[in-house]
Every structure is written in structure tokens, then in C-alpha cells.
Amino acid sequence: MSGFLTLLKRDLLLALREGGALGTALGFYLIVVTLMPLGLGPDLNLLTRIAPGILWVALLLAALLSLPRLFEADHDDGSLDVLALGHMPLELVAASKALAHWISTGIPLALMAPILGILLNLEARAYPLVIATMLAGTPAISFLGAIGAALTLKTRRGGLLLALLVLPFYVPTLIFGITSISAALLSPAGFQASFLILTAISLVSLVLGPVAAAAALRQHMQ
Amino acid sequence: MSGFLTLLKRDLLLALREGGALGTALGFYLIVVTLMPLGLGPDLNLLTRIAPGILWVALLLAALLSLPRLFEADHDDGSLDVLALGHMPLELVAASKALAHWISTGIPLALMAPILGILLNLEARAYPLVIATMLAGTPAISFLGAIGAALTLKTRRGGLLLALLVLPFYVPTLIFGITSISAALLSPAGFQASFLILTAISLVSLVLGPVAAAAALRQHMQ
Amino acid sequence: MTTDAATQTWTQRLANPTRFMALSGQILPWLTIAAIAVVLYGLYLTFFVAPPDYQQGETVKIMFIHVPSAWLAMMGYLMIAISSFGLLVFRHPLADVSAKSAAPIGAAFTLLALITGSLWGKPMWGTYWVWDARLTSVLILFFLYLGLMALRSSLEDETLAAKQTAVLGLAGVVILPIIKFSVDWWNTLHQPASVVKIDGPAIHSSILVPLVVNAVGFSLLFFALHMKAMRNEVLRRRVKALRMAEVEQAARGRDTSSATAG
Amino acid sequence: MQLEIRDLVVARGARRIIDQLSFDVAAGEVWLLTGRNGAGKTTLIRTLAGYLSPVSGSITLKGWDPERDPREACHYVGHLNADKASLTVLENLRFWQAYLGGTTADDAAARDRVWAALERLEIEPLADIPAGYLSAGQKRRLGLARLLVAERPVWLLDEPTVSLDVQSTALLARVIETHAAAGGLVVAATHLALGLASARELRLGPTPHAAAEERTSGGPA
Amino acid sequence: MQLEIRDLVVARGARRIIDQLSFDVAAGEVWLLTGRNGAGKTTLIRTLAGYLSPVSGSITLKGWDPERDPREACHYVGHLNADKASLTVLENLRFWQAYLGGTTADDAAARDRVWAALERLEIEPLADIPAGYLSAGQKRRLGLARLLVAERPVWLLDEPTVSLDVQSTALLARVIETHAAAGGLVVAATHLALGLASARELRLGPTPHAAAEERTSGGPA
């Protein structure tokens, strides 16, 4: 376990030190959310109606775009080879890096969503729902995304291919994230069912992601 | 001029050879377009209304995501250094690479838009408009994008930062692309004015992009 | 660091590429003939025998193409998942050949299901496309196929590409239950299962028979195409190996000559 | 402790790069892998480190606790230095110490060890500089310093002298000698003679069944 | 033709790496830049190639058409080989020939030249293999083959022998000698003696310690 924490600490330090990492993800989030009203026209009622959807889709894209670097930096500078010689299996290495990604990107994006909600005229009572569903859903984004990041490590055009590979896996998270919000806006009871599924998806991804990612990483070292 | 064509030919050959390059851009386009209805709900009337906007925003994002590789590959393998020793200024090198990007990515994305229109229940008479505006607008995306690609060459998190840097430059293209369509749906006369501006933006970017990109590239070689 | 990969698993011995080539060479012609015959008979039943539906009219005939394609779209993916498992776990030499060959065929059937479904949707639902759970999940299956092919083509090293694609193929298998049960989990526009049900089929035999014949025909067609594609792939790999060996021999000749000269 | 390689066959794609290779690395021995470009030196080193799986044959580390992964006995220094540009030299080394040592204990002994390694490889004055600012040779020495901060018996080195100047190469030779003298095992791929008195040489060749020729390395072959 | 360097000062960040350096490279001369890691060899080579702008001083190529950019007289081979993994060895070389030669004429003479270069560097049998498959040393030789396909008088080489085995290093030495004998100018940074009879040596630099101290006091730029 000490290796896990050592690595996690280093990755968070790097995220902090290589400044702008988080900043750019947030910036991208902001820009996609801003582009939407530009593309869709300034009708406020329309915006209110689709605001949660846009916030979720934009969050997905912003998180996605920060994923290619997940293993790439460690691969390119040879660190990954050395990490494989540590005292823990590669699965835990992958888990540690996905966790670092969630902490350094997923959480801040989720917390920023309400601010962007203002731009989209989001209903007041939807604010806590948006934050809650995003906090519950973003782990799936980081951990399932790790699979794509590992698979596309040595491919040219990594970013796009990664998006293509992992977006299908994100669809359930997106759907249950949104239905949780819309159900809750109708009745508190409806919320619970969708929200539980959302959380379950995240929990499953905590296992599935690192296992598949480690399998892919092993191939790359060959 | 022979250097320009030699380089263009090589870049197109590479785009072809490094298969899936175009495929993944198209795939990403498809996926963003798919995510939208998933996020916004399946109301067909709503979708028809916002379809041109979604198609344009998604095209912007797909083209954007293929940009980081524009100079990166040549930088990482040392080719850029050697390209700088050729018989033409770096501005033409940048222009040649941006042109290759437009041919290999911009045009196919524009031509694919109508197919995705089906998924969004796009109005029949909007189809030719979408293609026309996209063909006129995508050069700006490639040539202005070259600036961002050059600036973010050595940054970690290139993809996100690039998006952040160039998206503001894309706003005029986006706005005039969309207003061309919506104006034309009202009256043919309205179309012409917006469409001319859209074309003018693209023409200006043909000069502005390579000049600024070359300046940025020079800094990177220091 | 202790490794001993010398022991072959029984599956490896059972189906080495040479034996596969010999066996499939014998089976393929018959399989092709059977596939063509059954498909033609199925089409005949579809267009000349099956009655138009009292509600849907002639458009119901789209079903005879649509439903088998949809089934094969899912079966194709299942085949990829099983092959991937065979590659990753048993290192079966033909597993990757099978997975690679199945992808474009499965994708084609998925596309066929999507297109026929859309064409059917226009008269039935008034639009080519709706965003209901089944349609969406099949579209996602199509994306997965595209992803598998894109990933493979974007990795230069073929051995690496094979294994990475297999990892994705296995991880993606979660999509199949989602497609299958999406109609039961969510209330959607799309028809719930009426043929493959625990308490027996719930449709009339005048429709069931052509449907089954078509399903059999399409399946035979799938297997014939798959076997042909596998044979092509094995041959392609042999040609490539020969070329590499030639180049290597040239390099070796050069090495020894320059070593004696220098 | 002894590293036993028996009938090793390693393939790249469809080609056998290493064919039926057997040799033993005993405690205190330094083996230099030589051979022309493409002979398979990198391939062999990476197989020993467990990144590549052999087609057949065995690699056994005698004398290592059979319950522990033999990878935990190995240091690997490849073409890349595994340093982070934005961390300082010291931070880089501290991280690898904690990670490879498997301990978070940041005690005085551990810290002394890091400083000793920096001093040994003559990059001590650079300790607080981000690794991204170092020259090629300085970076290489930082990569090599990893060998000294976490104690592991088997060192697998792939062209460790790349970018090193003459003094630094001599430095490295002394570091390797010390490790071997303390009972360590070293396998290093190199095009240069390292100037080691007692190293044994394994010449890899494209010719099939080229038996492991053993001789002490003098100058370049 | 003569390359004249006068009072050259080059800085990296706030530090002067090259300080008031003057020397001449005459036609037919080979200069080897040596010096410890961090001495500024790479910095000097890249300044000569025009990538870095000097703080002061001048670099002049006498005897070169003053209307043409002096860069067009230079070949630069740096740490990276400028090859595309998905193009074959031949395609890579053909591209550089057309691009650096400034001609699209694909005549017999041009093609012969490419084959001669491949033969000279002993990678001819690999001609139709994608460059991505080559080993480190083979890739390096492909990078060096560029020197031979487009004729340019000034060769600027940064550690050209990295990854090369002994035979290939000797090969490179002969290639350099031939170029010099034909009136070419060569400046090469290297840690190894190339085994050239008539090369002149330019030793650069302060000790890395001094450098580091200066840097810490100034702080990273």
C-alpha cells in the first residue's frame, strides 16, 4: 500500500506543479458550455431546459480530453517501466493514477459545474443535483477512461481514438446522471433509483478499469 | 514551391498510411453528435431546432481534437528541425501542414455532416446549407488551429490547452456558419451576406495562421 | 522470472493454422453453397409467400432482414469476445485471426440492422431515428466495432494490436446484455422480444417460418464470410512472414560479408 | 544468488531474436552484452526484466525468496531516464527511493542514502534544479542514481553510458564494480568497453546458434 | 568555403553557456566539440544551425552565395533521427532528398544517389521496411544517410555515434572523411574519439559544478 500512496502523492504533486493542467480542463469546460448558446441561439427557456444535459456532456468531453496524458507521460519518459518493478501489481499502479486523475480533474470539474450553470440559466433547485450526480459519476469517467488511455498509449492520434473507444462506456453514466436529475426534479423518489445505479456503475468501474488498463499496459511494455 | 508540394504529398501519404486518422475524427464527430440527444433527451422537435448548431459545434470539436498532432509528430521525431533547413521559409512549412490537415480532415468532416443530420432529424432543406457553410468555414479551423498547435507544442496537456487557445478564434466562424444557415432558411438573400463573411474569415486565416504558427515554431526550436 | 512457455495447450495443438487451412478448404465450398441456397429460399419466402401484415402492410417484410441482421450483429460481437478470451488466456494462434475477421462482418450486419430499422421506422414511427434505449445501444455496438477496427489499424505492431484489441473486445462485452434487455428495462418504442422468449414464440407461424429460414440463411452466410476472411488473413500473414524472412536473410548476408571485410 | 538463463528463445513479431541462449550470472559477476545493432541486446535485457515474455526457456533467480516476485530483485535502467522534468533532481530520486524501496519512511538514513547517491554520481550541486533543465549527460546520471538509492541485487542496464562523458563513464564503472564486489549481479548492454577489469562478455549475434562466447572484455571487439 | 565564428556569446535562460568563442572551420576540416556533460556542445551546434540566436557575436559562411539563406548550406543531425515510423526506409530518405535538395525531379541520378547512401550505411536490405521496425542503431544510420542524399557543404552533427556499434562508428568516420576530403566542413559534438586522423578538437566549457551554482543563485528562468 505504501507504493500506492507514494505514487498517488507524486502524481498529485505533478498535477499541481505542471500548472494549468486543471486550469485548462476547466477552461475547456467553460468554452464548450459557452459555445453551446452561441450555436443554439439565445433562447433562455430552451437553455434552462437543456442545461443539465449540456453541463454533463461538456464535463464528459473536458474530462475525456485530459485523459490521454494519464499514462503517456510515464510511458514516454521511461517511468512506466520502472513503476512495473515496484512492490505492487500493475493493476494498483493503474488504479493509483486513475484516482489521481479523479482527484485532480473529476472533482474540480464537478464543483465548477454550478458556476457554469449560471451561463445556461440552470434552475436553482437543480444545482445540488448537478453537483451530486457529477461527484457520483466522475469516478467512472476516470477509471473507465484509464482503459482507453492505456490502449491508445502508442497510437498516433491518441486523443481522438481514445474518445472513440471510451465514449461508448460512458453512455450509461451519462444517461443515469441525467435521468437522476430529471427524475429528482419531478419527485424525490425517482431520484434514488437512478442515483443508486449511477453509483453502482462507478463502483464497478473502480475494478474493471484498473484490471483492463493494466492488461493493456503490459502489452505496451513488450 | 517544390518543397511545399513534396511536404504536402508526404503529409497526405502519412495521413493515409497511419490509418484510422480520418476514421477516428469521423468517429469522434459521430459520437459527440450521439451524446447530445442522450444528454438533452429524445424530443425530436427540439433536436430539429438545434441540429445545425450541434453539427457545427461537434465539427469544431472533432477538428480541434485532431489538431495537436499537426506539428507534434514532426517535432517529436526531430523532423521539424530538418524541415527548417529547407529551401522555403517556415511559414510555408506551416501552411503546407495546415493545408494537409484541411484536406485530410476538414473536408471529410464537412461531407459527413449530412449523414449525422439524420440522427438529429435535420430539416431536408438544411442539408446543402450545412455542407456549403462547413466547406467554406473549415479552412479557418485548420489554419487558425495551426497557431494553437504550434503554441502548445511543448506543453504537457497539449490537447486541452490548444482547445482553450483556439476556440475563441473559432467563434466568428461558428457564428457566421450558423447564421448563414438560419438566414437561408428564412430567405435566400440573408444567406449571401453571412456566407461572404464566413469565406472572408477563412481567407484571412490562410495568411494569419501560417505566419503566427511559424513564429511560434521558431521559439520552440530555441 | 521463472517462465516456461514451451508447453502448448491442447487447444493450440488442436487448431494450428495449417490444419485450419486444410479443414476450412474442404468445408468452405459446401458452406457457401448452403448459405446461398438458404438465403435465396428465405428471400423467396419473404417476397412471395409471407402475407402482408394487417396493420403494417408490405413494410413488415423489412422485418425478415432486420431481425436476423440484428441477431447477427450481437452474435458477431460475442464471437469477437470469445476469440479475445481465447487469445488472452489460451494464446490460441487462430483466436486473433478469428477476432480480426469477425469485426468488419459484424459491423456490416450491425449497419444493416441500423439501416433496415431506420427504413422501417419511417413508416412505423414517422421518423428514421428515435433515441430509445434499443436503438441507442445498437448504435453504441456499432461504435464499439468501429473502435475495435480503429484501434487495430492504429497500432503498427501487429502482435501488440492483436492483444490490445482483445482487451477492448473483452471489456466491451458488457454492451450485449444492455442491448438484449434494454427493451425490458426501459419503456421504449421498440418491439420487445417476441421470438426468443422463455414461454415460446409469440408470433404467427406464417411469419415465424420465413423469419427462421432467413435467420438460418444469414447465419450460414456469416459463417461462410467469416471462414473466408480467416483464410485470407492466414494467407496474408504467411506472405508477410515470407517477405520479412527474405529481408532478414539479405540483412544477415550483408552482416557476415561486412564483418569479414571489416 | 544466481541468475540462471536456460534455453531462452525470444521472438519479436515472427522472428526469433534470441535463440536457445543459456548462461548463468553468479553473484559478483558483471556481464556485458555486446553485438551489432539489432543483435538483440535490448530484447534480452527487457526479457530478463520481465517486460517481454519468452517463447520458451526459463529465467530463474536462485536464492531469491520464492514467494516474492523476482521483479522486485531488479533494477532496470533503459534508454530513458524515468525522470520528471518538473520535479527537482532530489524529488525525482526521493520518489524512486520510496517507490522502489517500498517504504514511505522518510528517515535520516534514507535521506543520507539519496545524498550519497547524488554525490557519488557528481550531481549533488544540481539537487534543487528541476530535472528538465539538465543536459543529456546530467539526466543520464540522475537515471543511474536510482540504482544506489534502493538496494536491489540485480542490475539490468541498457546502454548506460549513452551521453556520458569520459569521466562519468569511469564513475559508472566504479559504481558497477562496487555493486559487484558487494555480491550484486550486473547485466549491461553496451557498445563501449566500460573499462572493467573482470567483466565477462556475451556476444549476441545474428548468426543462429551462436553459443555464448565467454571472454574477458578488453577493448572494443 | 569557410565558416567563421567571431566572439560568439550564447545564453540559456540567464546563463552564458558560450562566452566569447571564436574559431574558423575551413573547407576540408573536421572539428570535434568535446567537453563534459552540460559544457554547451549541443547549444553551440544548434546555434551554428541557426535554431538558437546568439546574444552577440557573428557566424559567417564565407564563399556562400550571399543571397541564399546560409541554412541551406547546412545539414543538421541531432539527437533525433527525423524518420517517420510508418514510411519505409526508402520513402523516408526519398522525402528528405526531395525536400532538402529542393527538387521534385525523381530522375535516375537522384534514385541512384539514395541507393548509394543506403548501401554506404549498410541499411540497403532494410529499404522496404517501415522505419518503425528498425533497432536504435539502424534508425541512427537512416538519420545519417540523409547527409549523403542531398549535397550540402556544412555538416553539423550532435553526438552522431549514439547507438552505433563499433563497425558502424568506423563507417561513419569514413563517411565524414570522404566529405571533408571533397572540401566539406564538419562540426561534430562527441564524447568518443571518432578515429579520425586529421580532426581538430575544440574543448568547451566550465565544470558542471560551477554552472549549477550559478544557476541556483539565479533561479530557473
Ligand code: HEM
Ligand atoms: C435503427 C433502428 C432499429 C434498431 C437498431 C433495431 C434493433 C433491433 C435489435 C438489436 C433486435 C434484436 C433484439 C433481440 O434479439 O432481442 C431487433 C429485433 C426486432 N426489431 Fe428492431 N431495431 C430497429 C428498428 C425497428 C423498427 C422500426 C421495428 C418495427 C416497428 C422493429 C421491429 C423489430 C422486431 C419485430 C424485432 C424482433 C423482436 C423479437 O422477436 O425478438 N425494429 N431490432
Ligand SMILES: Nc1ncnc2c1ncn2[C@@H]1O[C@H](COP(=O)(O)OP(=O)(O)OP(=O)(O)O)[C@@H](O)[C@H]1O
Ligand atoms: N517492437 C519490435 N517489433 C518487431 N521487431 C523489433 C521490435 N523491436 C526491435 N525489433 C527487432 O529486433 C531486433 C533486435 O532489436 P534490439 O533492439 O534488441 O537490438 P539491439 O541489440 O538492442 O540493437 P541496438 O544496438 O541498435 O540498440 C532488431 O532486428 C529489430 O529490428
Ligand SMILES: Nc1ncnc2c1ncn2[C@@H]1O[C@H](COP(=O)(O)OP(=O)(O)OP(=O)(O)O)[C@@H](O)[C@H]1O
Ligand atoms: N532549454 C534549456 N533551458 C535552460 N538551460 C538549458 C536548456 N538546455 C540546456 N540547458 C543548460 O545549458 C547547459 C548546456 O547544455 P548542452 O545541452 O548544450 O550541453 P552538452 O554539452 O550538449 O551536454 P551533454 O554532453 O550532456 O549533451 C547545461 O548546463 C544545461 O543545463
Ligand SMILES: [Mg+2]
Ligand atoms: Mg538496443
Ligand SMILES: [Mg+2]
Ligand atoms: Mg548534448
